[in-house]
Amino acid sequence: MDKWILHFSLLLVLLGFVFFGSKKGEVTALLRVVEKSIEKEPDKTLILLDSIQQVEELSEQQQALWCLLYTSVLDRKQIKHTSDSLIQIAVSYYEKNDLPERKMQAYYYYGIVLQDLNDAIQAQDYYLRAYKLGIELERYVFLGRICANLGTLYTYQELYSQASYFQQKAVSYFEKNRDMVRLSLVFRDMARIHLNEHRLDSAVANYTKALKYTSDVHKFCMFNELAGTYGRMGDYEKGVSCAHMAYNRAETVEDSCLVSLALGSLYLRMGKKDSAYHYLSFCRQSTDPYTLKDLYLYLAQFEKSRHNWPTYAFYQEQYNVFRDSIDNLTKMETLARLQRLYDYREIEKKKEYYRQESDRKTGKLYKLSLGGVGCLLFVVCIIFYLWKERKKKEEQLNQSLRRKEQQYLNSQQYLEERNAVVTQLEQQYEAVMAQLSEQSSRFTTSVQEKINSSHPFFTSELYRGVYAEWKKLDEVQWAEVIKMIDHILYKDFTGKIRMLYPRISELDLNVCYLVKLEIPVGRIAVLLSVNSQAISNKRKRLYEKLTQEKGSAQDFDKFIKTF
Numbered sequence: 001m002d003k004w005i006l007h008f009s010l011l012l013v014l015l016g017f018v019f020f021g022s023k024k025g026e027v028t029a030l031l032r033v034v035e036k037s038i039e040k041e042p043d044k045t046l047i048l049l050d051s052i053q054q055v056e057e058l059s060e061q062q063q064a065l066w067c068l069l070y071t072s073v074l075d076r077k078q079i080k081h082t083s084d085s086l087i088q089i090a091v092s093y094y095e096k097n098d099l100p101e102r103k104m105q106a107y108y109y110y111g112i113v114l115q116d117l118n119d120a121i122q123a124q125d126y127y128l129r130a131y132k133l134g135i136e137l138e139r140y141v142f143l144g145r146i147c148a149n150l151g152t153l154y155t156y157q158e159l160y161s162q163a164s165y166f167q168q169k170a171v172s173y174f175e176k177n178r179d180m181v182r183l184s185l186v187f188r189d190m191a192r193i194h195l196n197e198h199r200l201d202s203a204v205a206n207y208t209k210a211l212k213y214t215s216d217v218h219k220f221c222m223f224n225e226l227a228g229t230y231g232r233m234g235d236y237e238k239g240v241s242c243a244h245m246a247y248n249r250a251e252t253v254e255d256s257c258l259v260s261l262a263l264g265s266l267y268l269r270m271g272k273k274d275s276a277y278h279y280l281s282f283c284r285q286s287t288d289p290y291t292l293k294d295l296y297l298y299l300a301q302f303e304k305s306r307h308n309w310p311t312y313a314f315y316q317e318q319y320n321v322f323r324d325s326i327d328n329l330t331k332m333e334t335l336a337r338l339q340r341l342y343d344y345r346e347i348e349k350k351k352e353y354y355r356q357e358s359d360r361k362t363g364k365l366y367k368l369s370l371g372g373v374g375c376l377l378f379v380v381c382i383i384f385y386l387w388k389e390r391k392k393k394e395e396q397l398n399q400s401l402r403r404k405e406q407q408y409l410n411s412q413q414y415l416e417e418r419n420a421v422v423t424q425l426e427q428q429y430e431a432v433m434a435q436l437s438e439q440s441s442r443f444t445t446s447v448q449e450k451i452n453s454s455h456p457f458f459t460s461e462l463y464r465g466v467y468a469e470w471k472k473l474d475e476v477q478w479a480e481v482i483k484m485i486d487h488i489l490y491k492d493f494t495g496k497i498r499m500l501y502p503r504i505s506e507l508d509l510n511v512c513y514l515v516k517l518e519i520p521v522g523r524i525a526v527l528l529s530v531n532s533q534a535i536s537n538k539r540k541r542l543y544e545k546l547t548q549e550k551g552s553a554q555d556f557d558k559f560i561k562t563f
Contacts (some may be wrong), residue, residue, distance in 0.1 A: 027058060031065050038069065042076040049073060056499070064093035068102065071109045081116040085495040104133035108146055115153065124153050144173030148186050151193075160193050167193065184213035188222060191229075200233045220249040220259075227262045231269070239266045257286035265298050277302060293322035386425060393418070457484055467519060471526055478510070485513055496563070500546045508542055511535065515560045521553075 030052070034045045049070050055063055068090040074081060087110045094103040107130035114123035127150045134143040147170035154163035167190045174183040187210035194203035207226040214222055223246035230239030243262045250256040264280035267273075280302065283295045300315035397418065457463055462480055466473065473481070485493050497512055498504060504512075507528065514524045525532045536553045543549070543556035551559075 027052065027062055031062065031069060034069050038072055038076055042073050046073045060093060064090045068106055068109065071113065075109060075112050081113040084113045084117065085492065085499060087113050088492065100133055100137055104130050104137060104139065104142060108142055111149060120153050120156055124150065140173045140176050144170050144177060144179065144182060147173060148182065151189060155193055160197050164190065164193050180213040184210045195229065200229055203229050220246050220255060224259055224262060231266050236266050236270045253285055254288060257283045257291055261291055261294055268298055268302060273302065289322055289326060293319060293326055296322060390425065457489065466517065467523065472529065473527055481513060485516060490516065508538065511538055511542065512560055515557055
């Protein structure tokens with residue numbers, strides 16, 4: 001019944017959205033329905049989200065929620081993320097508005113996206129942020145998922161004690177929520193951790209627990225891994241039994257090859273050479289390099305036991321080829337992981353440097369502002385003193401008038417002189433205030449110019465070369481310019497441009513970069529090896545592509561500088 005109600009609600013919202021447009025209230029209602037139906041109907045929710053046209057025209061709150069839900073749906077459908085531009089919008093909005101629940105979800109999905117992008121260090125950082133918020137909010141559903149993903153990341157980094165700790169936490173959270181599917185996966189991951197630590201009894205215990213919660217469709221992997229574990233323990237009979245259970249559940253040729261490899265190795269150790277050769281021969285159909293590597297190792301051992309030395313040498317050579325290939329691949333992955341760790345630390349160092357620079361400049365600005373406020377207070381005190389003096393003199397004048405009413409006519413000239421003094425004081429006061437206002441404006445402009453010109457990039461050789469010296473930029477120089485723009489000066493400038501115009505060419509992007517850096521049109525023409533008229537036409541065309549409006553080259557310059 002609930003499923004039919006959900007289908008009917010989705011249909012009504014989609015029809016209303018199609019026929020009546022995307023008004024603010026209707027978009028909000030649509031996003032609420034999407035959020036409720038993600039877990040049960042990911043395909044339909046993805047259709048609903050795609051039905052929203054011109055997401056950039058939504059309110060900031062709606063756009064952030066759309067990005068968060070879209071990332072969530074892709075994760076639910078197990079579609080690998082290839083960019084973090086969407087989830088960054090959600091993270092930025094929820095950090096700015098301090099919404100703990102949404103911020104926790106945004107951090108969690110940002111961790112998933114970074115994990116898909118193979119950035120394990122930053123993914124771990126955002127998972128830990130989400131975990132901290134989840135503890136405060138007591139959101140056990142998300143806490144279980146966060147801990148399971150953290151365990152996977154720590155296992156990837158071979159930090160098995162931390163991985164085991166978070167997997168244990170995940171077990172407790174999934175048991176509270178009765179999430180049996182994820183519970184089976186956590187027990188399987190814990191078993192793999194124990195295998196890496198050579199704690200085979202613990203691995204068998206966790207595989208056994210995982211099988212209790214795993215549906216029959218997904219037991220193939222569990223039985224196959226358990227067979228390998230029994231083989232490492234020397235309990236070949238149990239290993240063969242588990243391998244046959246896995247063999248009966250194999251759905252593809254590759255699955256059958258994987259189980260046959262396990263059976264062949266077990267029978268080989270048990271001395272049953274005919275059975276071993278039967279299953280190992282079947283593995284020749286595999287295309288997986290890891291399976292083929294182990295296959296040639298076992299075949300070499302088999303031929304060695306038969307003293308068939310030429311065939312043994314052939315299989316041993318094949319094994320060495322696959323082993324070296326896999327070792328090189330593993331070495332490259334390790335180097336890439338270390339490089340990402342190094343890059344992450346370098347980024348953190350730069351962030352800390354710029355944070356300190358910002359604090360120093362802010363402190364200097366505070367001091368200047370305090371000095372300005374002090375001067376202003378001094379001027380105000382002087383004006384107040386003059387005002388009090390004026391009031392005092394006016395009171396004395398009134399007293400004199402009361403005492404000398406009879407001499408009023410004779411004192412007319414004296415009063416005119418006093419009024420003239422008052423008028424002069426007022427004129428002086430207005431002149432002083434105007435001077436102070438002008439000085440304050442000059443002070444603010446001077447401070448802003450110092451701040452804008454203080455970034456080291458604008459005095460670097462790279463900027464001077466682009467601005468005046470070089471006739472053309474090579475690939476390395478372009479890469480440095482793009483990196484400086486995207487990561488230091490204007491965060492993710494390229495990604496935001498591509499969101500507006502996904503099919504933008506590299507040449508058009510280069511024009512956007514140079515205009516953003518305020519490079520003159522003549523220099524842009526020289527750097528890109530075209531004439532100035534072509535650059536002007538290109539700027540006009542780019543403005544129409546990015547804004548969907550007609551405009552001039554000058555409109556494009558204003559748009560890019562304020563983008």
